[in-house]
Amino acid sequence: MLEFVNFYLIPGIVLGSIYALGAIGVSLIFGILRFAHFAHGDMMTLGAYVALPLVVGLGFTVYAALPVAMAGVVLMAILIDRLFYRPLRDRPTIIVLVASFGVALMLRAAIQFAWGPHSHVYEKGFRKPIVVEGLRIAERHIWIVLLSVALVVALHLFLTRTKTGKAMRALSDDPDLARITGINTERIVAWTWVLGGGLAGAAGVFLGMDTQITTLIGWNMLLPVFAAAILGGIGKPYGAIAGGLVIGIAEELSAYPWIGTTPLLDPTYKSAVAFAIMVAMLLWRPSGLFKGRVY
Amino acid sequence: MADLATFLAYPVSLLTIGGIYAVMCLGLNVQWGFTGLFNAGIAGFFAVGAYTSAILTTPAHPDYLGGFALPVPVGLVAAMLTSGVVAVFIGWLTLTLRSDYLAIATIGIAEILRLIVKNEDWLTNGPRGIPGIPRPFEGLSPFQNNLAFLLLVLAIVAVIYVAMQRGLNSPWGRVMRAIRENELSARAAGKNIMARRLEAFVLGSMIMGLGGALMAHSIRFIGPEATEPLLVTFLVWVMLIAGGSGNNRGAILGPMLIWAIWSLTELVTRQLPSDWALRSAYIRVFLIGLALQIILQRFSRGILAERPPEPVPLDDADREGPGKGGSVG
Amino acid sequence: MTAALLRASGVYGGYGGADILNGVDLAVNGDEIVVIIGPNGAGKSTAMKAVFGLVRIREGAVAWDGRDITNLSPDRVARLGLAYVPQERNVFPNLTVHENLEMGAYIRSGDISEQLARVYEVFPPLRDKRRQAAGLLSGGQRQMVAMGRAMMLDPRLLLLDEPTAGLAPAFVEQIFERIVEINRAGIAILMVEQNARHALALADRGYVLVNGQNSFTDTGPNLLANREVAEAFLGG
Numbered sequence: 001m002l003e004f005v006n007f008y009l010i011p012g013i014v015l016g017s018i019y020a021l022g023a024i025g026v027s028l029i030f031g032i033l034r035f036a037h038f039a040h041g042d043m044m045t046l047g048a049y050v051a052l053p054l055v056v057g058l059g060f061t062v063y064a065a066l067p068v069a070m071a072g073v074v075l076m077a078i079l080i081d082r083l084f085y086r087p088l089r090d091r092p093t094i095i096v097l098v099a100s101f102g103v104a105l106m107l108r109a110a111i112q113f114a115w116g117p118h119s120h121v122y123e124k125g126f127r128k129p130i131v132v133e134g135l136r137i138a139e140r141h142i143w144i145v146l147l148s149v150a151l152v153v154a155l156h157l158f159l160t161r162t163k164t165g166k167a168m169r170a171l172s173d174d175p176d177l178a179r180i181t182g183i184n185t186e187r188i189v190a191w192t193w194v195l196g197g198g199l200a201g202a203a204g205v206f207l208g209m210d211t212q213i214t215t216l217i218g219w220n221m222l223l224p225v226f227a228a229a230i231l232g233g234i235g236k237p238y239g240a241i242a243g244g245l246v247i248g249i250a251e252e253l254s255a256y257p258w259i260g261t262t263p264l265l266d267p268t269y270k271s272a273v274a275f276a277i278m279v280a281m282l283l284w285r286p287s288g289l290f291k292g293r294v295y
Numbered sequence: 296m297a298d299l300a301t302f303l304a305y306p307v308s309l310l311t312i313g314g315i316y317a318v319m320c321l322g323l324n325v326q327w328g329f330t331g332l333f334n335a336g337i338a339g340f341f342a343v344g345a346y347t348s349a350i351l352t353t354p355a356h357p358d359y360l361g362g363f364a365l366p367v368p369v370g371l372v373a374a375m376l377t378s379g380v381v382a383v384f385i386g387w388l389t390l391t392l393r394s395d396y397l398a399i400a401t402i403g404i405a406e407i408l409r410l411i412v413k414n415e416d417w418l419t420n421g422p423r424g425i426p427g428i429p430r431p432f433e434g435l436s437p438f439q440n441n442l443a444f445l446l447l448v449l450a451i452v453a454v455i456y457v458a459m460q461r462g463l464n465s466p467w468g469r470v471m472r473a474i475r476e477n478e479l480s481a482r483a484a485g486k487n488i489m490a491r492r493l494e495a496f497v498l499g500s501m502i503m504g505l506g507g508a509l510m511a512h513s514i515r516f517i518g519p520e521a522t523e524p525l526l527v528t529f530l531v532w533v534m535l536i537a538g539g540s541g542n543n544r545g546a547i548l549g550p551m552l553i554w555a556i557w558s559l560t561e562l563v564t565r566q567l568p569s570d571w572a573l574r575s576a577y578i579r580v581f582l583i584g585l586a587l588q589i590i591l592q593r594f595s596r597g598i599l600a601e602r603p604p605e606p607v608p609l610d611d612a613d614r615e616g617p618g619k620g621g622s623v624g
Numbered sequence: 625m626t627a628a629l630l631r632a633s634g635v636y637g638g639y640g641g642a643d644i645l646n647g648v649d650l651a652v653n654g655d656e657i658v659v660i661i662g663p664n665g666a667g668k669s670t671a672m673k674a675v676f677g678l679v680r681i682r683e684g685a686v687a688w689d690g691r692d693i694t695n696l697s698p699d700r701v702a703r704l705g706l707a708y709v710p711q712e713r714n715v716f717p718n719l720t721v722h723e724n725l726e727m728g729a730y731i732r733s734g735d736i737s738e739q740l741a742r743v744y745e746v747f748p749p750l751r752d753k754r755r756q757a758a759g760l761l762s763g764g765q766r767q768m769v770a771m772g773r774a775m776m777l778d779p780r781l782l783l784l785d786e787p788t789a790g791l792a793p794a795f796v797e798q799i800f801e802r803i804v805e806i807n808r809a810g811i812a813i814l815m816v817e818q819n820a821r822h823a824l825a826l827a828d829r830g831y832v833l834v835n836g837q838n839s840f841t842d843t844g845p846n847l848l849a850n851r852e853v854a855e856a857f858l859g860g
Contacts, residue, residue, distance in 0.1 A: 181731075
């Protein structure tokens, strides 16, 4: 039982928190701009790499580098929107999706150019996990989950307490009515990138803390993050949180030896779990667990 | 003759690979250009086709499935069939939904196929790949063989082109475009949209599978790197959009041109010191991505714009890209 | 006629290629209730949208308080003191009633408690429901939210597109009462209505539009008494 918690459930929650942060961004962007943002994974990669020189070169702690990484991704997200997405606003949204696909590759190429193809880590060596009554938790895992919760709470407060946050929800609800009401769409779009980009940056740093940093970590997150967003009902940031946790935990638990002594599913096929859940969801209830909209 | 062969070797290989990309672009054109379906998993269909034909046509090997040693044409047909089966599954799942779901599902299936290719050694020989894939016309000298293979590829491109042109101008093609332009009115006119879109998606994917198989036979080897999303999915997209989506001649011209630029720049960067060669490879990818953005924003019709076979309404002038409009309103 | 608060003259326009409005004239004075009636497809809603900048005007002009506002964008029009309530999709379903009202005041900064209090005063049922998502309310309550949202900017003119469409009879009565009450507070009303008899009974003036053109223009009571209008548009 303890082994199950230590090696499957806890990593699942950690991974799920990271997916949730990515999926919230995908969902928000979809809600406001109505396209699936294919460069979201590579924005996460960017977050991990922005923090890297601060931690490895300047000796920052990862936690001190986190806000810098988030800010860096926010700036890049707003720049990308201005250069590549805004000129296409009046075109069918699928064209913007094509553009974001191209942005994904440009981002990755730029990161590979700047940092090279090798993998990196924030911290070398092994830190002893905290052990309480047989329960083993790595300190970084506690931080990842706590900080994710803090970010989600901050997001919730922003969306429900601030005028801009409410306007963002209003725009996502009904763009025409928002226009009649006088809501400035471009301002809200910029805020969407602040939130989506910031959360993607944080997700990237957390992912880097948990595993190795490679130029593909973000791209590999894209499928589970989209699956989480669909599971939660695309366009619904709160659903995305639940979706992220479900996918993350399901991926880790799929490797548990439920039957016999070998993993139920070879861990190399983890991302197939996300895909299978997504397929099941599209068949059973495309609007997502929480009655999101089907577009 | 030997000199001529050396001289022509590079252009022949350039045209051959360009032609194979043209096959895939014609496949994507059925999906995106005619019908507005976004396929982000071209690499997946490419891999299915390439591995199907490779496994069926190679001699027996102790490490992985094979030993059928069937003739190449059988491999090509089988490649189309297996790609078609995968497409039926994905299409049936997502084609009733908004095009974004199709994009996500195709990228998902491509990722899973890539995992299978990489990890199922018994089937695909894993990371080592499948070598020694035969070509047709094996009796000829290497140069003659290359030339014959090029002619085969060009013949296939020509056959697909003629078939597509006929299809585009047939009632079937008109229904497809009607669906792409305005789903609601097409639906109101009683056209069975789901079935038509599935047809287009499956047909396009089968052609992509054929492209994958041709590539495997062309380079006589298939490994997981060849199914990297960048090289296949992204290049094919850029090629089609540059050539002019919706236009079959654009779907041939685009890949030839982009492939020429891609290979010739590689020829240049290969001369650089190894550290710079690696870096310049990234710059190349970046520039291709940038080129896509510029084409989308400034030259959205591509080099050869789609030529509508019937008069279009006046307000068509400001509608530029193909594809189903999202629910912007 | 004296200088009207709102005057549309000779307006032609529509969506895409074809015109729906073929020279519509409208005028609303500062304290009036004005009703537009007419058969389906006559361009009633389109005329109202054209005033608010939601439909492109190809020819003709709209003047507000003596100032030209032809083809001004909706958010600019809203800042001038006109508020528009669409017929459908007129609330943000996932926002609470309270948040919907706050969004109504989006373009104004500063304290809005006075406006909120007034809306809750005019529509008491909303006060109890203010923490509920607007999408979960009944049709009549949603219409109240929509009108309340429009009132948050202290408009001088309220444009209502079929405010009673699809409502239960009890609610129809209530909404009309509220409209009269809002008008008594000094807000002019221009509305499109299917409940033509009922609307004309409380209107100062009415317009009958047919095929995007003015067909009859008169006071509410006169239009009700007009046999031709009654036979053609009021169901005999």
